Amino acid sequence: METRAQTTNMGELYELRLYVAGKTLKSVTALSNLKKYCEEHLTEQYVIEVIDLLENPQLAEGDQIFAVPTLVKKVPEPVRKIIGDLSNEEKVLVGLNIRPKKA
């Protein structure tokens, strides 16, 4: 586990926000997928904040959310967004800059 963490950006904290709209199948899948990937690749290096837009619709505008579920990585830079239920691990990892493209 530790070695894998070494391959990523040295101990930086990943601030992840997952925007969902209610407890739909897609959002549940997305959250579980995300948790799984983070455990595998970013042990103890991440914070996941789940925002339910049904409860807080005013937050959608700030992060330019138009699709759900959307995963937003604000830190570390650059800002990235991944939409969908995060079923493709490869794409998520590349998208979060955990693994460089064409790994």
Added chain:
Amino acid sequence: MSSTTSSPQNPNLSITSLPKTRTGIQGLDQITMGGLPTGRPTLICGGTGCGKTLFSLEFLIRGAQEFNEPGVFMAFEEKPQELAMNVASLGFDLQMLQHEKKIKIDYVHIDRSEIEETGEYDLEGLFIRLGYAIDTIGAKRVVLDTLENLFGSLTDEGILRAELRRLFTWLKDKGVTAIITGESGEKTLTRQGLEEYVSDCVILLDHRIINQISTRRLRIIKYRGTLHGTNEYPFLIDEEGISVLPVTSLQLNKPVSSETISTGVASLDDMFSGGGYYRGSSILVSGTAGTGKTSMSSSFVNKACKDGLKCLFFAFEESPQQIIRNMSSVGVNLQSHIDSGLLSFYASRPTLYGLEMHLVAIHKAIKKFKPQVVVLDPITNLITIGSVSEVKAMLVRLIDFLQEEQITVMFTALTLNTVVNEQTDEGVSSLVDVWLSIKDIEVNGERNKGLYVMKSRGMKHSNQVREFVIEDSGLNLLDVYLGPDGILTGSARESHRIEEETGQLLHTNAQDLKDRELERKRKVLESKIDSLRTEFESIEEELNKVYTEEKIKNDVIRQTREQITHLRRGTTAFGNEGSND
């Protein structure tokens, strides 16, 4: 569905018909007979730069300002600041409206580079945002500009299409009157075929360039469940927003007036039995270059202003200042009427924009100023930007509009010497009520102007050709001399007049001479009579003398005889008497 109650309705429509939401855009509500369908989405499509965004934004702003219907603008293309700047030039303060919570702009920014798609998703986020925006300000109107941008940003078209369908249903459920804009595709109305989702009302905007002049046009392709104008209507974007021109009210049921209005030239008034033109009629003044068409129309305007009528002068050739200066040389002071607010000029180059645009602009100016008299000087210049039939069609519509408003209109038209003057270039002669023709009469190395009334509907008019002169004090018409060689004008007329005067003088002289001769003859006669009478008297006297002598002689003879007789009887008496002898 709350918005259905608040929309003003066309009174002509029955209760069961489709509720409509007025756009507040000039002219559009007439074409759509009340506005856009309330609580339903309307698609506005067109090419780049045809005014889709402005159109939809004006819909929102007018709604907020005039109908108290707040609106949400969801922008996929431009940022709120950019939008505000775009409409600021039209006199709309978007920032203020946002501040007053009458309009909310939600800018949806999708940066392709920072988005990754993995697996299933939907656009619920968009729905939530829109729903939130609608709920916060209680919006009745929604604009989505331009939804198709989503197609460029997201790869999964299947999801998108399904979501769009859901979006339109959702908008209907929300009961908001929505405008969705879409860029024109090659063969379809929109690139992504949005029209298949929006089935209630589709409006196509068009921006065409013909002969280097652009004309914006609008057409309602589809409006389910209601009547609507089906033509292409030109529209104008100017400092007051969009105005569409409804151009088809050719019903020929206009009110007419039998009041007359002075022509501005007293001697011309006399040529009409009614003492002028009918109010609300259309007058065409045609003539070759420099025949005084503008002067004629200025005099008309001058007189109308003096009578307290409001006049609007459309100048397509000269600038207002030029006209004012030039007309002051013939005793027409237009400036004073401008100062008193009765006269207004509207000058524009014909090539500034297309015919339709001119028509829209003229409409607008007329609606704004509300004149009773309108002059267009000259209409011939419009031909540079359109074909004869187009100009004619435009003028038909203009005349139609003006007559409906009971506005008297005067057109001036330039005729070329090369063409047969019986027909004007614009072919409007059949449309107008009164046609004055000013012709050059070229004789004796001079050009003079002859004016005549070619036609005057519903009024007797002089059939004379009159000489038209422009003097320092204004315009005047003179009787034309008809000499043995035809019409005499100008100096020929003058010389003829002098000649006639001389002849008269000579004639009088001769007459005098004859009179004197007669007098003399009479005198001679009288003297002769006198002498004869004297002669007669002397002869008479002579004869009288003889007669008297004879009488005396006879008396004496008789006395003598008596005495003799007496003597024969007695002597005394005789002797006494004889001694007396």
